[in-house]
Amino acid sequence: MTTAEIDLGALDHNYHQLRQLTYPTVKFLAVVKADAYGHGAIPVSKRLEELGADFLGVATVQEGIELRNGGIKKPILVLSGVYQEEVEAALDYHLTPMLYRWDIAEVLAAAASARGIKVPIHIKVDTGMGRIGVLFEEVPAFVNHVRKLENLEIEGIASHFSTADEKSASYAEEQLRRFLQVIEEMKKLGIHPPFYHIANSAAVVNLPAAQFTVVRPGIMLYGSYPSTSLRDKVSLRQVMCWKSRIADLKKVPTGYPISYGRTFVTQRPSLIAAIPVGYADGYNRLLSNRGEVLVKGKRTPVVGRVCMDWTMVDVTNISGVEVGEEVVLMGGQLGDEITPEEIGEWIGTNSYEILCSVGKRVQRIYKG
Ligand SMILES: *Cc1c(COP(=O)(O)O)cnc(C)c1O
DSSP, X not given: OOEXXXXXXXXXXXXXXXXXXXXXXOEEEEEOHHXXXXXXXXXXXXXXXXXXXXXXXESSHHHHHHHHHTTOOSOEEETTOOOGGGHHHXXXXXXXXXXXXXXXXXXXXXXXXXXXXXXXXXEEEEXXXXXXSEEGGGHHHHHHHHTXXXXXXXXXXEOOOSSTTSSOOHHHHHHHHXXXXXXXXXXXXXXXXXXXXXXXXXXXXXXXXXXXXXXXOOGGGGTOOSSGGGGGTXXXXXXXXXXEEOOEXXXXXXXXXXXXXXXXXXXXXXXXEEESOOGGGTOOGGGTTTOEEEXXXXXXXXXXXXOSXXXXXXXXXXXXXXXXXXXXXXXXXXXXXXXXXXXXXXXXXXXXXXXXXXXXTSEEEEEO
């Protein structure tokens, strides 16, 4: 009953929009981590491969293996890098790791040497994100170490922005300066990797100077904006439409409590619909008495607590509602649209978390 329709035509549209914003020679690394932000890693990656994405980006080795088993042939970059115990699997499946630790570099080089191969790696640099990566000032020393490992090939140097989505570009520009400084140092060392990359979705739009030779967008491929200011700059289409149907519908009197804890009590004779979606499907419990859904193109409120498998909405004001009626939890219906950004705002998070928490139990249906 509760499904997520994935509109691959919208994915095509968003890909082309992003492509138009990138310089023609720039390569496109499509980020498909976290099951393609909840959209289904294999069908989405296959489509992106057909569209001409040059690389796919996953977070973990496990995600990379899933793509290979699904038939993906393009280079796959493991953005979080590999752990010691994953090195053999990464080589078996031709996954390209991000590298930022010397201990891993050694293990990787030894494994490659044992196979008599050379493994491409991308060095991850922390230019101010404050997460993973070699601190920008320490990159020359790190690279000097790595270049001595004959079985590793430095194919790329990468970093990540922490604020590319913000209105003020000053900190992102500082990160960019540091990245440029790293590039200069590489030249001085006589190291010329073909791929330099730092641009996430927001940077593709806001900081054209950050494109270098590869861009790495994720969220915008799925039709969501990393910040509202980007809405004017590019027109995207929501790829996922999360919908359900009214499973039960009943008239209740004034003063009737709805759901666990009686946190909502009707103030009038009401028509209450039960929707078979709950927090086990990723419909966040914080949406209790806060969320809205679309019924017949009209917004209508979630009433009472979201349960594990059920959510109730008040459809008193909508005429002609019947059991089986379509309910849109996220996505468009008859001219109105609920975005993951909006749901995120209701409960104090971002669209990324909303998208990637749509549960396993929700069947993905592919269109287009
Ligand atoms: C998730 C991620 C991206 C994509 O970011 P978006 O904001 O979704 O475009 C790019 N690079 C790295 C390293 C990431 O982890």
